[in-house]
Amino acid sequence: MKIIEAKTAPNARRVRMFLAEKNLLNTVTFEQVDIQAGANLSPEYRKKNITTKVPVLELDGGECIGESVAICRYFEALNPEPSLMGKTPFEQASIEMWQRRAEFHLMLPVGMCFQHTTGYFKDRMLPVPAYGEECGREALRFMGLLDEHLATSQFLAGESFSIADITALCAIDFARVVKLRMADEWVHLKRWHGDVSARPSAAV
Amino acid sequence: MKIIEAKTAPNARRVRMFLAEKNLLNTVTFEQVDIQAGANLSPEYRKKNITTKVPVLELDGGECIGESVAICRYFEALNPEPSLMGKTPFEQASIEMWQRRAEFHLMLPVGMCFQHTTGYFKDRMLPVPAYGEECGREALRFMGLLDEHLATSQFLAGESFSIADITALCAIDFARVVKLRMADEWVHLKRWHGDVSARPSAAV
Incomplete structure (x- = not known):
């Protein structure tokens, strides 16, 4: 493969x-x-x-x-083990929910902010800077929402690491390219970010 | 429930x-x-x-x-039967691929075209009409791509109806609200749209 x-x-x-x-x-x-x-x-x-x-x-x-x-x-x-997308119907749904939230409200807006404010792909798309800037604000709003959620949850979808955490980590780290960073007061998000970044898989 | x-x-x-x-x-x-x-x-x-x-x-x-x-x-x-998200690993992946393509290149741009050109939610978001118009063009481009794909495929993800067809149908039908319609020459897309629209589930 x-x-x-x-x-x-x-x-x-x-x-x-x-x-x-x-x-x-x-x-x-x-x-x-x-x-x-x-x-x-x-x-x-x-x-x-x-x-x-x-x-x-x-x-x-x-x-x-x-x-x-x-x-x-x-x-x-x-290769179902270790599970990263859930086993029971509720786990599968909960992980899919958080994976999609991380994708639509974080990964996607960060990507749109990048594409529309830097002009990286301007040879093949029409950048709309005002939209890119709004996407940056949307990504930061969702980081704040994640901070609220992670105050009572170890990972995005509960007590087990999942694909939702991978999506959120990759989006937050890539967001630095367009100068979007976690606020100092988001202590729960920063705790989670530290935990997830320390996994060996984060370095590959 | x-x-x-x-x-x-x-x-x-x-x-x-x-x-x-x-x-x-x-x-x-x-x-x-x-x-x-x-x-x-x-x-x-x-x-x-x-x-x-x-x-x-x-x-x-x-x-x-x-x-x-x-x-x-x-x-x-x-309730795994009838399967709408696939059984074998390849079926599951293929359906997820087409479901995501239909979501990111059709459902989402249609929604963004709606939100950014009509101002429907302008009390809670900042509409950027230039972006909404570009999203409309993106949705039409993807309809053309689907027409090409459906020339040799009965449904989006092969020979079985799946969640990917549901996403595409709901997006294409909603697109009429912002006057985005299938072109007459997209005969394969129109064949598929007729087939899927005729299912009793399309009327609920």
Whole structure:
């Protein structure tokens, strides 16, 4: 199996961290694609992932799976232990809820803030700086909400580390690129960030 | 079990359609919340769903699950037949991939086009019309991509109807509110739209 990724992209880090938590990193080879140069826009890459996004998982039979969470889902189904997406119906739903909250209110706005305020992909999209700035404020609002939530919860989805924590960590760390940082008074969020950053998987 | 929703919201329709496909609609009661009046912003509602979004599933024990796909995940885990989120690892991943593509490139941009061009929620967010218009174009681009994909695929994720089709249908139908419509030449997308719209679940 091969993962085609851009090493510095936050979605690529999510998948690597997920695999590291399952001790599966060495079962996959990694290949880099230069997204700033637009190598992912080639017809060959588009055959692997019609949306041209990274990362993509290419199975030995040639089938491809795009979307970071879909790639994680594949590995979770094949290797259920340790569980990062939940076992009971309630755990599965609770993790999906927090994973989606972290994705829609944090990972996505941070990415939009990056794309719309830096013009990184301005050769292939129309940056709207006013929207990028609003997204930055949205990401900070959600960090404050997470701080409130983490006052009474060890991890995002309760007492077990999950894919929701991976999404939130990768988003918060990438947010530094656009100068969005956790406020000093968010002690619960900072406690969680310290705990999660100390996991060996956070360094891969 | 109770679902608190806003009947006309596309995310609420997704959940109802999912339940109808599983013949579970009559196992749940529905309660309406007036989102335009901001009833979902009350402290009571926020206790049920900290992001204040609809719908939310309230279990008999009082626990709440927000996020439409997380609610669907809960019912899928409890009632695996008929499967709408896949059985084998590859099916699960493929459905998750298409569900996410439909969500990020269609449902979300349609929603952003609605919010940023109509000012529907301008009392609680800053509309950026230029961004809303770009989102409308993004949604149309993805409809064209879906047309290409559906030339060789019966449903979004292959030969079986899935949650990905529900997301895409609800997004495309809601898009009419902001005058985004399928082009006449998208015959494959229109074939699929006709097939999926004819399912009894599409009417709930």
